[in-house]
Amino acid sequence: MPTVATALKRTVLSALGQRTEEPPISWLMDLALARPRLISLAAGFTDNATLPVRDTRRLLAGLLRTRASGAPALQYGTTAGLPELRRLTVEHLRQLDAAALAVNAGAGAELDNALYAPEQLLITNGSQQLLYLLSEVLCDPGDIVLVEDPTYFVFLGIAQSHGLRCRGIPLAADGLDLAALEQTLETLKVAGELPRVKLLYLISYFQNPTSTTTNLANKAAALALVRRYERAAGHPIYLVEDAAYRELRFAGADVPSALTLPGAAERVVYSSTFSKPFATGVRIGYGRLPAALLTPVMRVKGNHDFGSASLLQHLLARALADGTYEQHLAVLRRRYARKAAAMVAALREHFPAGVAWREPRGGLYVWAKLPARQRTGMKSPLLRRALERDVLYVPGRLCYTDDPTRRAPDDEMRLSFGNASLAEIATGIARLGGVVSEFI
Amino acid sequence: MPTVATALKRTVLSALGQRTEEPPISWLMDLALARPRLISLAAGFTDNATLPVRDTRRLLAGLLRTRASGAPALQYGTTAGLPELRRLTVEHLRQLDAAALAVNAGAGAELDNALYAPEQLLITNGSQQLLYLLSEVLCDPGDIVLVEDPTYFVFLGIAQSHGLRCRGIPLAADGLDLAALEQTLETLKVAGELPRVKLLYLISYFQNPTSTTTNLANKAAALALVRRYERAAGHPIYLVEDAAYRELRFAGADVPSALTLPGAAERVVYSSTFSKPFATGVRIGYGRLPAALLTPVMRVKGNHDFGSASLLQHLLARALADGTYEQHLAVLRRRYARKAAAMVAALREHFPAGVAWREPRGGLYVWAKLPARQRTGMKSPLLRRALERDVLYVPGRLCYTDDPTRRAPDDEMRLSFGNASLAEIATGIARLGGVVSEFI
Numbered sequence: 001m002p003t004v005a006t007a008l009k010r011t012v013l014s015a016l017g018q019r020t021e022e023p024p025i026s027w028l029m030d031l032a033l034a035r036p037r038l039i040s041l042a043a044g045f046t047d048n049a050t051l052p053v054r055d056t057r058r059l060l061a062g063l064l065r066t067r068a069s070g071a072p073a074l075q076y077g078t079t080a081g082l083p084e085l086r087r088l089t090v091e092h093l094r095q096l097d098a099a100a101l102a103v104n105a106g107a108g109a110e111l112d113n114a115l116y117a118p119e120q121l122l123i124t125n126g127s128q129q130l131l132y133l134l135s136e137v138l139c140d141p142g143d144i145v146l147v148e149d150p151t152y153f154v155f156l157g158i159a160q161s162h163g164l165r166c167r168g169i170p171l172a173a174d175g176l177d178l179a180a181l182e183q184t185l186e187t188l189k190v191a192g193e194l195p196r197v198k199l200l201y202l203i204s205y206f207q208n209p210t211s212t213t214t215n216l217a218n219k220a221a222a223l224a225l226v227r228r229y230e231r232a233a234g235h236p237i238y239l240v241e242d243a244a245y246r247e248l249r250f251a252g253a254d255v256p257s258a259l260t261l262p263g264a265a266e267r268v269v270y271s272s273t274f275s276k277p278f279a280t281g282v283r284i285g286y287g288r289l290p291a292a293l294l295t296p297v298m299r300v301k302g303n304h305d306f307g308s309a310s311l312l313q314h315l316l317a318r319a320l321a322d323g324t325y326e327q328h329l330a331v332l333r334r335r336y337a338r339k340a341a342a343m344v345a346a347l348r349e350h351f352p353a354g355v356a357w358r359e360p361r362g363g364l365y366v367w368a369k370l371p372a373r374q375r376t377g378m379k380s381p382l383l384r385r386a387l388e389r390d391v392l393y394v395p396g397r398l399c400y401t402d403d404p405t406r407r408a409p410d411d412e413m414r415l416s417f418g419n420a421s422l423a424e425i426a427t428g429i430a431r432l433g434g435v436v437s438e439f440i
Numbered sequence: 441m442p443t444v445a446t447a448l449k450r451t452v453l454s455a456l457g458q459r460t461e462e463p464p465i466s467w468l469m470d471l472a473l474a475r476p477r478l479i480s481l482a483a484g485f486t487d488n489a490t491l492p493v494r495d496t497r498r499l500l501a502g503l504l505r506t507r508a509s510g511a512p513a514l515q516y517g518t519t520a521g522l523p524e525l526r527r528l529t530v531e532h533l534r535q536l537d538a539a540a541l542a543v544n545a546g547a548g549a550e551l552d553n554a555l556y557a558p559e560q561l562l563i564t565n566g567s568q569q570l571l572y573l574l575s576e577v578l579c580d581p582g583d584i585v586l587v588e589d590p591t592y593f594v595f596l597g598i599a600q601s602h603g604l605r606c607r608g609i610p611l612a613a614d615g616l617d618l619a620a621l622e623q624t625l626e627t628l629k630v631a632g633e634l635p636r637v638k639l640l641y642l643i644s645y646f647q648n649p650t651s652t653t654t655n656l657a658n659k660a661a662a663l664a665l666v667r668r669y670e671r672a673a674g675h676p677i678y679l680v681e682d683a684a685y686r687e688l689r690f691a692g693a694d695v696p697s698a699l700t701l702p703g704a705a706e707r708v709v710y711s712s713t714f715s716k717p718f719a720t721g722v723r724i725g726y727g728r729l730p731a732a733l734l735t736p737v738m739r740v741k742g743n744h745d746f747g748s749a750s751l752l753q754h755l756l757a758r759a760l761a762d763g764t765y766e767q768h769l770a771v772l773r774r775r776y777a778r779k780a781a782a783m784v785a786a787l788r789e790h791f792p793a794g795v796a797w798r799e800p801r802g803g804l805y806v807w808a809k810l811p812a813r814q815r816t817g818m819k820s821p822l823l824r825r826a827l828e829r830d831v832l833y834v835p836g837r838l839c840y841t842d843d844p845t846r847r848a849p850d851d852e853m854r855l856s857f858g859n860a861s862l863a864e865i866a867t868g869i870a871r872l873g874g875v876v877s878e879f880i
Contacts, residue, residue: 052514070497137460158743282514306463
């Protein structure tokens with residue numbers, strides 16, 4: 001048999017199988033595993049101390065108390081998701097938007113209750129699966145997606161795997177640099193490439209990695225802008241709003257989602273998750289999709305797994321229905337506020353002047369930019385030194401797509417206060433501050 | 441905005457998004473929902489009465505009793521799966537094969553313990569996700585997969601969605617018609633199409649839909665046959681063994697898996713699941729993959745969801761570790777034996793002579809073939825009449841691929857004793873027997 005094997009010269013893998021690269025997260029995890037004393041400020045894991053162990057035990061005990069309530073949670077469900085969870089989720093989303101609109105009334109947007117219909121909502125395996133399904137259903141190799149610059153690096157992994165071209169739109173303080181978005185669209189139009197543009201991907205709340213929140217006016221302008229180019233594209237260009245961190249807000253007011261904008265019903269995909277605000281080990285996400293996308297996405301989801309695990313969906317439906325979810329979220333917000341404050345205090349104490357960062361108002365991240373183009377990348381001396389000091393961050397470069405139309409910065413770092421304990425945050429930032437001081 | 445919308449002429453969907461058809465399961469479910477008094481012998485759902493409600497409650501209460509044991513179940517894990525579950529699963533699989541080999545010693549196969557290494561095992565969202573990942577990583581549109589004729593219709597859906605061509609190999613009593621397999625490979629070789637052939641997909645235990653079990657000699661011959669054509673293909677041709685029903689055996693001895701065959705380490709993908717033998721609402725499957733496939737499959741799984749839900753994996757690890765899984769399986773086997781016997785008795789009583797079917801020895805299905813090419817398909821008068829009598833089956837035609845090299849039969853039905861109660865089985869088969877008698 002070995003002689004046959006050596007005679008085989010072609011790859012058996014598909015184009016996708018050949019193309020798909022190792023995700024940077026694997027590299028980061030290998031680094032962490034190799035150094036057991038490492039303090040990781042890199043991981044996107046959530047806070048261990050507040051994981052709802054007792055709540056989950058109580059909810060599951062109730063769910064499984066009788067065969068009548070327990071059996072449906074152990075049986076297959078439908079591809080779209082548990083009807084009760086779809087209903088509760090879309091109502092939860094409606095209430096979020098109604099409350100956010102009430103304090104953002106100046107924005108002029110109105111709530112269209114018809115948008116918040118359970119039939120338009122799909123339950124997924126984390127919001128990650130929805131991003132994957134959308135990429136499959138909308139994009140062929142060579143197609144273009146517009147992303148924030150920087151953006152969520154796992155989405156960049158999906159795009160890389162599918163052979164997509166990403167165009168990065170710089171982020172300003174309140175959302176996209178709209179002039180840059182317009183210029184990119186115009187350039188694509190002139191090049192005849194607009195028909196390849198399928199979507200604009202926004203992480204609009206406490207963005208991963210920069211913690212930027214996009215205000216409603218910015219979302220409205222971005223949506224109006226891409227719509228102006230639809231005629232030249234010949235098809236809709238979707239606004240995919242990833243709201244994964246929306247509910248992890250500990251300062252300021254909530255912002256209405258893009259669903260509250262005119263024309264949203266047919267152009268906005270709202271993607272979110274219960275993983276981060278409840279428990280990452282439960283991995284249930286959801287999306288509200290335009291009718292034209294819901295059917296193809298559901299069909300492909302049917303091929304992936306014909307529906308997410310019933311047990312997890314029943315658990316979350318109970319958490320939403322009896323108020324456990326909201327109570328837990330309040331605990332979580334206080335916790336992350338405290339951890340963010342600890343990181344900010346440590347940054348003030350240990351980071352040299354000239355490093356730029358902003359105080360987060362939610363989410364899990366602080367984004368720091370070093371002065372004088374000091375490199376922070378995967379092969380930089382600074383990262384090597386940080387590892388020697390047993391502290392790890394996410395190199396900012398990983399969050400930038402390979403957009404040939406601009407040079408990606410390599411002088412930033414994503415610092416997460418999600419998983420590290422208060423003590424680890426203090427020690428980790430002190431170590432990292434020492435390393436940074438050596439270099440600048 | 442509506443004027444813009446009407447001006448848009450191109451589809452925004454990808455080739456996959458446009459191509460993917462509505463799965464037949466949706467159509468069957470719509471039929472069922474429209475008739476609340478319907479007895480469905482179509483659903484692939486499992487037995488409600490034996491769902492392990494009490495076991496799951498006890499295991500989860502133990503898991504979530506303390507923060508130390510509960511927190512990891514509510515946190516992210518790794519893409520490959522919980523190390524403890526991978527270890528227990530591969531050891532479980534090794535024991536199944538060791539026991540099966542002991543009673544099949546005549547087959548000459550030997551157990552290579554090195555094959556059963558946790559590092560080669562991947563945990564997935566049901567075995568469905570593994571089938572999807574394999575298709576993504578191995579197959580480009582136009583590639584060819586060899587399938588049993590008939591086969592699992594959801595796999596056909598995946599193939600359809602990815603634009604694959606399926607070639608159906610007829611099934612004999614003990615597995616593939618090997619002469620037909622050889623002829624198909626030879627024909628493909630002559631046509632210069634072998635480089636497009638990526639895998640042979642076998643549901644080797646109590647097959648869905650026919651309940652056929654493939655014996656070890658047949659698997660060995662099939663593997664040797666495809667390997668003979670690898671030189672002309674220029675790359676490996678994988679044997680994907682789907683063992684989803686393996687443990688739902690209630691008569692006869694277990695058959696060693698294709699992993700026990702020479703050369704299996706680099707050619708056999710063994711795919712199975714805990715969904716059916718434990719609880720379909722828990723949706724955890726697994727696969728043992730050759731090294732060359734594990735890396736690309738893991739990368740794509742990372743993009744799908746970076747790992748299946750920890751809570752479900754911890755639950756199953758506990759069920760395997762403390763014997764709950766084996767005890768539950770014994771209950772399940774007795775239950776399905778009884779339900780299969782009830783279906784067989786009802787078939788004997790109510791089905792007219794001339795309808796051919798075999799007694800199942802495991803799994804969830806009886807496959808029945810009507811005489812005189814009596815049509816059973818989606819638009820057949822017989823199916824319409826069955827619905828009027830409030831009984832539903834899966835039309836056999838749905839389980840045949842659109843292989844242009846042969847005409848697919850349309851005179852069969854898949855009858856499931858999985859979900860229907862004993863009373864429903866008796867009533868359902870009586871009704872269906874009446875309908876069939878009207879037509880033949």
